[in-house]
Amino acid sequence: MKGTVYKDGVVLPCEDLRIIEDGAVIVEGDTIVWVGKTRDIPEKYLSNDYARESVAGYSIMPGLIDAHMHISFGECESEEELSIYTSPEYRAIRAAADAEKVLFSGVTSSCDPGGPNNLGVAVRDARNAGLIQAPRMAAAGRQLTSQQGIGDNFPLWIGVPPSSMGVMVRSNAEIIQEIRDQVKAGVDIIKLAGSGLSSDEYAAFRREEIALAVDEAHRLTRPITIHARSRQSVRYAAEAGVDWIMHASYMDDHGLDLVLEKQIPICPAMTLLVNIIEANDLGISDISAGARRHAEEERDAAIKILTKFHRSGGTLICGSETGFSMTPYGEWHTREMGLFVKHLGLSPMEAILCMTKNSSMTLPRDKDKIGTITPGKYADLLVVDGEPHNDIDVLHDSSKIKTIIQGGKQMDRWRPANHKRIRLGFEKAHLYTRTPLKRTHFN
Incomplete structure (x- = not known):
């Protein structure tokens, strides 16, 4: 067979609305070769050289892209x-198994913005070598x-363990050397920890330090993103010209204007915040009253400023911040789209664009080949039972995702x-x- 014709369905190309x-x-090999009305299929694709599969009653859309x-x-x-427990060797094997869970939630591409032991790079390479089933991946180190960044969360007398997600840089020279390494x-x-737990006001780095990191990353042809929840960190990031900003919860109007002027996308990852609160509601977390109030x-601050960002024409991208106990693999990848609809005023179709077309930029090697159903791009497709463009909740139910196609191949689980x-302990x-x-416990 030369290829496969998926016909009679509702197609969401995600190039626009x-x-x-x-x-x-129509798919040949790993590539989309034609998109359009079923009645307009060119004659050459109607021959017996092409398998035909009717998807009447279903929607066909691009595979989802989890940008965080x-x-x-x-x-x-x-x-x-x-940051401490579990060896790098075991972490790598565990990550390979977890990656398959992500794929079968409908995520055919993902961006891993940082973690210990360069494991994101290893999982990416194992997937590309055909050793494991996983989304296409881009990875940071x-x-x-x-000391004020999210990568340094232990007391001063402990510092940043070498097995943690962060690496301490104490000078301009160390910033440059770490990026080169x-x-x-x-x-x-490249990812910067631009803000931390100590303040919603100030940044973890000075403006000129962020600008230096951006310049060196771009000189070496790497995009750079930043964890920036605080007001100052968002402003510094926009002034320096990072490629996208994560969170931006406390962005002020001045920062908003800068981000819009520079046309920098924002990946809010509100899913983690909402799940932290809901886990506490369910009694399965032990966060303090103060931590709950801060979340x-x-x-609320994120909803207010990001609604304004969306209404002003800003670009939103979807990331679930999967990997924590509040956001386990395969569970919450699509929730961000629902939060965009519920809280930021997006339509379901606009939210889908955020997790397809918009998020493709976070995979620099593949960005021109993923995210839309366009001839010449990878055939990364989902066949969905329902109309997600009218009801985003359809995508929250993995049983509604009837077929996952990655690179033209219908994927089957290797694990039940x-x-x-x-x-393990x-x-x-x-x-x-x-x-x-x-003693009173025994009374």
């Missing part, structure tokens, strides 16, 4: 689990941090969907007791 009723997509997914985090339940190690992107305040992974935080043992 256009919908093709009774549409068709940490494949090496292992669904960590604490900072210690993320450890995120460059100062990461480029040599094969990263696709609610950040959520209900396969249970056991968390060395992966977990080591608690002696949950409360001090007192």
